[in-house]
Amino acid sequence: MLTSLIPILRRAGRAALDIYEGGFTVSHKADCTPVTEADVAVDEIVVSALQKAYPAIPVVSEERVASLAAARGAHRFFLVDPIDGTKEFIRRTGEFTINVGLIEGGEPVAGIVYAPALGRLFLAEPGEAAQELCEKDTRTPLKVRPCADDSDLVALASRFHDSPETRDFLRQHAIESCVTAGSSLKFCVLAAGKADIYPRFGKTMEWDTAAGDAVLRAAGGEVVTLDNAPLAYGKPGYENPDFIASSPQARARCLGASRAADTGP
Structure with a gap:
């Protein structure tokens, strides 16, 4: 289409x-x-x-x-x-x-x-x-890269939207390697298997993320909120909550089991 x-x-x-x-x-x-x-x-x-x-x-x-x-x-x-x-x-x-x-x-x-x-x-x-x-x-x-439990994760961060919450997240999960990238290219870097996780704290809008989110999901990645639910679209006001974009393995290492797994049969 x-x-x-x-x-x-x-x-x-x-x-x-x-x-x-x-x-x-x-x-x-x-x-x-x-x-x-x-x-x-x-x-x-x-x-x-x-x-x-x-x-x-x-x-x-x-x-x-x-x-x-x-x-x-x-x-x-x-x-x-x-x-x-x-x-x-x-x-x-x-x-x-x-x-x-x-x-x-x-x-x-x-x-x-x-x-x-x-x-x-x-x-x-x-x-x-x-x-x-x-x-x-x-x-x-494009396909996200798998990461073993003992491998070092590589994070992505926004060049102009750094935050204390992002730095705390990286410290909490012992992520020492972090590179910056602009715009929705961060989703595409993940989709191409060049990094593992992109934690985003702070205001974004649905039009900021929708296209990159689609690319990442089609490459086997995930975009979830901090409670492990998939980022949804069509919300009132089109404003996103904080989210984590990543490979499934990186998400599991940082956030644990997904909500789908928690509520499954």
Whole structure:
């Protein structure tokens, strides 16, 4: 389903890069988060394409306040973050992404994460393994890496959203190796088997996580809340609780048995 959107996302990525390389102004929304012309330009391209291709499926976009009511009570809807990692965009680290996630029954069942400045595109489709597409559209399957009980875990952390809770989590679980990455690329690093766990404490929104969550789940990973329940979508206000993204083994080592195992027959 989302494969047909890849040319649209690449066109949106070119528009973002034109702004990225040519100069832009930074303003702030009511919640004090930054926004640039690229957020608006990519939103227009991606949301318009989704509405045209799938008119029966509501689209919720970070940049469209009016869209927030569109999916209320809907079984199936899109979540769009036109530029995830605006701070990465502003600081020109290259680690910003365009995110499109498809939600069904509260779960992210498909997603695209596109990092135009890096030329990397990650895809999850229903019933298929997660993949990374190279510029010539060759596809590399993605799979989280297993970690033995006695192996050292490698954690991921946000470059601009460090927190005492994250540092405490790493100390509590004796995780000494930690690397930083921007935007939803952290989910994709996990999906590619380059790290084991990403603990996130602090505010995130569903459009920040849906596409990357879909990619990680399709690669055999998990995204759970601190009480070991799968992160759900379509919540009132679209705000996420704290969560842990990881391989199943890393989650089990840090959080114990999953809720599904605890409540099974």
